[in-house]
Amino acid sequence: xxxxxxxxxxxxxxEIGEFAGGRPGIPRWSMDKFLAALLEKEPPAxxxxxxxxLMMAAAGSAQYVLALRTGLPGLSGVxxxxxxxxxxxxxxxxxxxxxxxxxxxxxxxxxxFPGLPIVAALALFMLMGVGVSLLTDFLRSALxxxxxxxxxxxxxxxxxxxxxxxxxxxxxxxxxLQSRAHPNPEVRSVLxxxxxxxxxxxxxxxxxxxxxxxxxxxxxYIDSLCEQLRNSxxxxxxxxxxCSAEHLTIPGDKxxxxxxxxxxxxxxxxxxxxxxxxxxxxxxxxxALEGPAIELRVSDxxxxxxxxxAEGFGTRLTDLLAKQHKATIxxxxxxxxxxxxxxxPA
Numbered sequence: 302x303x304x305x306x307x308x309x310x311x312x313x314x315x316e317i318g319e320f321a322g323g324r325p326g327i328p329r330w331s332m333d334k335f336l337a338a339l340l341e342k343e344p345p346a347x348x349x350x351x352x353x354x355l356m357m358a359a360a361g362s363a364q365y366v367l368a369l370r371t372g373l374p375g376l377s378g379v380x381x382x383x384x385x386x387x388x389x390x391x392x393x394x395x396x397x398x399x400x401x402x403x404x405x406x407x408x409x410x411x412x413x414f415p416g417l418p419i420v421a422a423l424a425l426f427m428l429m430g431v432g433v434s435l436l437t438d439f440l441r442s443a444l445x446x447x448x449x450x451x452x453x454x455x456x457x458x459x460x461x462x463x464x465x466x467x468x469x470x471x472x473x474x475x476x477x478l479q480s481r482a483h484p485n486p487e488v489r490s491v492l493x494x495x496x497x498x499x500x501x502x503x504x505x506x507x508x509x510x511x512x513x514x515x516x517x518x519x520x521x522y523i524d525s526l527c528e529q530l531r532n533s534x535x536x537x538x539x540x541x542x543x544c545s546a547e548h549l550t551i552p553g554d555k556x557x558x559x560x561x562x563x564x565x566x567x568x569x570x571x572x573x574x575x576x577x578x579x580x581x582x583x584x585x586x587x588x589a590l591e592g593p594a595i596e597l598r599v600s601d602x603x604x605x606x607x608x609x610x611a612e613g614f615g616t617r618l619t620d621l622l623a624k625q626h627k628a629t630i631x632x633x634x635x636x637x638x639x640x641x642x643x644x645x646p647a
Contacts, residue, residue, distance in 0.1 A: 340445050349390040350397055357382045357401040364405075374413040376406055376426060383430050387437035395434030403427050473499040494568065494615065497533070501564040504529050517556040519595070520546035523587055526560050530567050539580055540571055546587035549595060555645060558622045559587070559597050562630075565615040566599035566641045574603025574639065590644065597643040605634045619643075 343349075360382030368374040379402040387395030406426045410419055473496050480492030504526060527544040567583055575581040586598045623630050628645035 353386040353394045361405040392438035399430030519549045541582040544585045570601040593647040600640040602638040
């Protein structure tokens with residue numbers, strides 16, 4: 302997958318050019334889910350204490366073998382075992398591990414430091430183990446709270462997204478009912494265009510929500526948008542809408558702008574480019590250019606565009622989006638049809 306450099310954007314807004322996309326970082330299937338599964342459910346007591354015993358035995362054995370080979374006795378390994386036991390099973394397991402480690406420390410002190418005051422040394426070591434347990438338990442609790450807060454935030458985000466989808470559908474339905482009931486054909490056309498733009502925004506939100514990242518794979522997004530336009534009531538079956546898009550990863554604001562432009566150009570071609578009874582085709586292509594830049598090309602085999610054609614709202618919208626993202630829009634009359642080329646710097 303080709304990756305296009307990008308600028309950051311605010312993922313909390315929904316205006317043109319800014320759209321919620323999710324959060325970057327470590328994939329959720331790796332660290333987040335592993336830690337959540339590890340810390341969410343407390344295993345039974347026999348599992349906690351049995352596993353702690355095995356961990357402390359392994360840590361003590363490794364420390365003892367190291368001391369035999371190097372002649373340098375130490376207790377850092379069992380302290381690491383206390384940390385691991387506390388992190389996995391809580392401070393009670395850590396205290397139990399401290400007791401096991403203290404017994405191991407007694408053996409080490411007796412063997413390597415026979416003249417050392419045993420009681421004072423063991424008391425100091427036990428205090429160290431308890432301190433490690435308490436600090437680790439504090440970190441464990443903080444991590445559990447962070448995971449819970451992240452999960453609640455995800456649920457809230459999904460709920461807000463679901464409500465936004467419902468609002469999009471309600472607004473589109475009202476505009477569509479109004480367009481059908483209005484006697485003026487020009488007003489009906491304006492309202493139908495509004496329905497198409499609302500539908501495009503709703504489709505973008507669904508796609509970005511499904512991706513769950515601030516970066517969007519442009520090829521799949523444009524392809525899903527073209528599929529939506531094929532199935533819309535405004536695109537007759539005789540009009541073929543074909544899509545060929547490279548797999549480019551770009552920021553969500555640029556993807557949304559290109560999606561809205563695609564919706565405008567394709568809808569305009571469906572409405573005005575073809576006469577009755579004529580087989581027609583609209584081709585949408587997305588490619589990466591040197592620079593780096595992105596090229597969106599929408600071409601049809603229709604009647605072309607007259608030089609003196611009046612500028613509508615769709616043209617003003619695409620020009621505004623192009624200006625916002627420092628893109629250029631070029632319209633070329635083909636033989637036959639019209640080509641609209643958008644070049645947007647990445």
